[in-house]
Amino acid sequence: QSVLTQPPSVSGAPGQRVTISCTGSSSNIGAGYDVHWYQQLPGTAPKLLIYGNSNRPSGVPDRFSGSKSGTSASLAISGLQAEDEADYYCQSYDSSLGVFGTGTKVTVL
Amino acid sequence: EVQLVQSGAEVKKPGESLKISCKGSGYNFNSYWIGWVRQMPGKGLEWMGIIYPGDSDTRYSPSFQGQVTISADKSISIAYLQWSSLKASDTAMYYCARLAGGNSLGWFDPWGQGTLVTVSS
Numbered sequence: 498q499s500v501l502t503q504p505p506s507v508s509g510a511p512g513q514r515v516t517i518s519c520t521g522s523s524s525n526i527g528a529g530y531d532v533h534w535y536q537q538l539p540g541t542a543p544k545l546l547i548y549g550n551s552n553r554p555s556g557v558p559d560r561f562s563g564s565k566s567g568t569s570a571s572l573a574i575s576g577l578q579a580e581d582e583a584d585y586y587c588q589s590y591d592s593s594l595g596v597f598g599t600g601t602k603v604t605v606l
Numbered sequence: 607e608v609q610l611v612q613s614g615a616e617v618k619k620p621g622e623s624l625k626i627s628c629k630g631s632g633y634n635f636n637s638y639w640i641g642w643v644r645q646m647p648g649k650g651l652e653w654m655g656i657i658y659p660g661d662s663d664t665r666y667s668p669s670f671q672g673q674v675t676i677s678a679d680k681s682i683s684i685a686y687l688q689w690s691s692l693k694a695s696d697t698a699m700y701y702c703a704r705l706a707g708g709n710s711l712g713w714f715d716p717w718g719q720g721t722l723v724t725v726s727s
Contacts, residue, residue, distance in 0.1 A: 499650070533713035535651075542701055543643075543651065545715040549707075554715065586651050590711050594667055595641070595653035 519587035628702030
């Protein structure tokens, strides 16, 4: 059972903005550990989307943005596109061991 | 180009042993932690553990401690994940990934392509 909770699903029409929450506690996100986000397209390996709470790797569109506050973090996708339909996972640390979020399926209507 | 290439799919019977591999290239393999991640069919990602090939320092998630063994051969830039006695519940896709960020608290990038392990009688 993951210690980082995400909504099972979010959806939006093309062009809309959606946000995915990642809720932790004082032993993980609230302890100061950074949060990272991954995108997993159907049938493929996960890919890094955001690192260090809000940093985008080279090649990731600026439609994706991340933030962290207190014991939670969020991933926002603005200008939603059909190709964004995927599973998204947050990841952080708890007592110096890695933990993933429960995962969120994004559906483009 | 930094790349991780994993060994091919495996079909095993319960009770059998297995060792899958992950070969790194395009960077100094000794200087980055490598991690393993499990994804059971239709489920989410699970952090299993990490190893630092330079000195074989290894850390396991409590859920996987004693269930699997993570090792590395730095002379050939390969990390391994092994089981001594497989169970049907070990059926999953297993990913290796390099830990970026300069320490053991970083982010996974890049990822291997995954190794599908099927355990069935």
